[in-house]
Amino acid sequence: MKKSSSTYGILVLAMAMMLLGTSTMVAQVLNKPIAADNPNLAGNSAWTAACASANFNEYFVNFTWSPPLVDPSNEFILELSDAYGNFGSPRELARLADKNTVFDFEFEFALPNDIRGEGYKFRVRSTSPAKTSPASDAYPMYFIDYNLPLLISQNGSGTIPAGGLIQICDGGSVTLKPHNIPNAGTYLYNWYRSGTLLPQKTESITVSTPGMYYVELDYGSICSGSANTLSNTIEINNGTSMGIAINGDSNVQLCPGDPYTLEASITGIGLTYTWYKDGSVVSGPTLEGSTFAVNTGITGFEGSYEVEISGASACTERSSAVVLTGAGSFEVSRQNDENIVLLPSQTKTLSVSTTASSPSYQWYKDGSPIASATTSSLVINAIGEYYAEVTENGGGCSSGPKNSEITTVVSPDSFELVIEFIGAYADCDNTDATISLAAVKAVSDTGAKTDVTSDLESSFAYQWKLDGAAIIGETSKTITVSNHEKNGAYKLDGTLDGFNAVSNTLNVKLSPNSNLNISANGTVLCEGGEAITLTSSQSLANETFEWVKDGQIVDTSSESYTVNEIGVYQLIIRTSDCPITSNELTIRAFDESLLVLDKPKDLIIIEGETGTITASGADSYEWFDANNNLIGTQDSYGFQEEGQYLLVANFGSCTVSRVITVAYRDMFAIPNVITANGDGINDLWILPNTYSRDQNVLVTIFNERGEQVFSQTAYENNWPQSTMAFNKPSMIFYYKISRGGKALKQGTITVIK
Missing domain, CATH: 2.60.40.10 (Immunoglobulins)
Structure with a gap:
């Protein structure tokens, strides 16, 4: 809506818009997408969870939107959140360019093979105009990349005990782990004990409580069952300790090459033995493997050794450690x-x-x-x-x-220096840079290089150069550049005992330390409104520059830019080595819903009191009475009189008008019975102050035959003036109260004599 110099014209137009129910602008509405049935599967219904695999990965979501039409170049893009419903880095699932005149259609997509989670959401984004739908409901979504039964064993050794039974000693424990799944550490797991889901989600589980243990991959509340990964069952029972130990001393010194065999204290009853060194298995599990020969001829045989037994006649039990050390070894x-x-x-x-x-x-x-x-x-x-x-x-x-x-x-043939940036540096991101000597290398006559930094870095004399010219006063190992006018190629020269060393070259491109700001006379674009002009905080004369909208260049010659499309605008000056980029200004489409009132525009107040309406969302406000007089310019106004008022809210060059109707609330009802018997009680027909003693209000009374018996403006609550006119014990009269020819109230009066 264009701002007019005639407030009366605004009032008329605003009232007409209210009566006709029209709006100054209509925009597309993108609805949230919902899961849809697969048209390629007969009798299928909308999916509630996506359980995809290499054998099936075809899903659909339904999307609807409302006109006006999008631009012909528009594309609709289906995007997926992360597993928690966040769209910080959305993933594109599908893109359609042929649905710009279709208001109800389906997206087809395949689930990426790294998707696992319960809270994924969808949204749809249009590119022209740029709009985004609300997010969908959350859906469990999993790509099932492993769907074979798991096999679990003690420590994932691959040996499943006979009958699936493991006995552990009182106070002992055993670790169960799958041994047939690749990349096992990348999954979550559901571990069960005798049918009860345990809280652990890890690849392995250490248990000490008796029960029947099994596991499956955790593919969520719906997809886990269909993945078919449920494992074998291991039964854990408690047994009695047999007191397993390793015979001999607990600390043994051995000469390299001396033969030595560790022997378990319990043998000959069909037990299985597993030998450990420093906590890792070095032998077994082996039936009747009650001894372990230590190879002392290899480096690193020293360590802490243990043996673990298991079997039908014994609980799983591990011995105390025996420590072996080398007696004759040295370093x-x-x-x-x-x-x-x-x-x-x-x-x-x-x-x-x-x-x-x-x-x-x-x-x-x-x-x-x-x-x-x-x-x-x-x-x-x-x-x-x-x-x-x-x-x-x-x-x-x-x-x-x-x-x-x-x-x-070595004796050097020459030296070379290596210089590096200190701290993080990137061209055109930094406003200063520090360069320092990182290494001194001696170069032999064969080209072999030796790092001699610690020996010689303090012995060289240094000189920094910029674009081949010596920089006066810069003779240390470090230089700091803090002026973009000193951009260029930096090198470090060094001299020592007749040797001349030269460094590599580092190019420095510092960003000018300049704050470039753009401003506008408004940020809301409306049809017919004043033009929005972008201006720069600094002169663009003799500068190479670009006005940019949504990342695309729109003008390279105008010192100010007139906006005719919504979008995000910036100014970039490219005269220097590094561009200077301004702040962003977002120009948005005009929307009447930007104006918000804290109370209904039909305001009811009590006579003598004040009713206040507060507006928000606009840049400025103007309040007018029914005679087009400006009565306020704040965001709120307190009303004390009945009537119609106009609020004009300004959004830059755009306006929104609202007609406010103020009426008094009746404090008591108009009486419909009086007793005209002269006792001074209820003898007169008393009207509320809203309708009495007002020169603009006409009160008219008719008898039962429709004949006018009373008519008065500024009614003084004085009817009837005499009881002589009533010749019956009970008579009925009709009244009408009007203002300016418009009826306000009407009804009956029963007079009892």
């Missing part, structure tokens, strides 16, 4: 860097450490022993490959010598 560790760069006239010290109790040392260079190099450290001044050989000369076990790791010492 040798290099105490310097793996690669060392040796400059001319420099020396370096190499060293090793060992756990041997009585070690002797021999250093080697390039595979040959170095004379007199028999201590734990060695001072070198030549390039080559160095290591130390350590021999254990004490203890009860014989042991061969062990070599340390090799240290490679």
